[in-house]
Amino acid sequence: MKRHFPLGRRTMRSLPKVMLHEHLDCSLRPRTMLELWQSHGFEKAQIGFPADVLSEWNKAATVAGVNRRKLRTSAAAQYQDFLVGFASQSLANYVKAIVDHVLPIMQSSSNLERITRERMEDATADGIAGLELRFAPQLHTFSGLSLDNVMDSVISGIKYATFPTKLILCVLRHENADMARRIADLCVKYQRYVGVFDLAADERANPGVLKWWLKAALYVKMLAPPIAVTIHLWETDEPTDQDISLLRGFDIMLQEVTRRLRHKQLFKDDVWRVAHEVVEEMFATFNAIDADADSGLMRIGHGFRGNRQGNRLLEICPTSNVVTGQVVSFGDHPIDRLHREGKRVTVSTDGTLFTEVHLTDEYLKLQEHFGWKPADFLKVNLTAVEGSSFSLRTKARLRAQLKRAYGRL
């Protein structure tokens, strides 16, 4: 049956979608946040809750049935407006909103499992057919959980997914080699669930391709080869020649580490030492690598600025870039140009809380602003499958599912 265009929300929602770039700590339900804050203590919030949100929420406790639900829904909507208004003032505020309002309620096993389970339920309703969900486990250890406790809780949550999922573990730009090694070891230990190793956080304060993180990325690739690597880049700034050279050099460095460890048993400390040596040598001679070479293993988180991304997979989150002030409006976003130029574009939300979108909404905006057709959506989804960390069998199944669904339109 032929559909009428443009596609309506219901059709768009029903279409299978593969998403590679979604932060767990930017995707909580506002209503769940209020519930968890009530148990935690509203008064403990560093940025105070608005009085009208609290009064509506508290009033809900005094009534029953439909009225209670209405009041809670309304309090949650006002709370989300407040958070979005605060976070969208600057990148510093955005981070502060996560630190002060999100992370405090993500410090127990039960909360982490619930938040992850709800994200899976929302994704099912959004038509998600494959998801890579990212988080930084070390941000959930402030009240005594171990890194293993955090992993186990999130893994319990993703078991509610009705579609293939993989976790992405993030190291943060302001951290260091010790933390990178700990998170890299988690990737190796939990590789049944972890598909990707990432570098996230403030690109302006700690720009570029960081040396200590590269070592950890090589370490992960040596000890758990199926794990993919992605780096947040080209989001707030354009990388330098050296950064682009290092991206290109990653594959060469990996070959070199492999060569030096050939025929040896892979002891973790030896891999770490050799990765360190190879990265140090590479940094000393980075000019030797052609900065314009345009391929590479590494995926790029965001990657929407300028024109030097080459053929790398780009995890583009258009609404997020508007909310954080990187582009003026959705219609000004270069995603359509990059897609038309044949770059390897994929589409994600980055998170649902501050962007106030699910992937269905991103697709509707792409249709509205740039006239994207089913063939465009199919293309970005096939690119996402290709670059994902799913098994070959899962990829084949997803490709067939996508072609069937979009081909029918």
Ligand SMILES: [Zn+2]
């Ligand atoms: Zn991101």
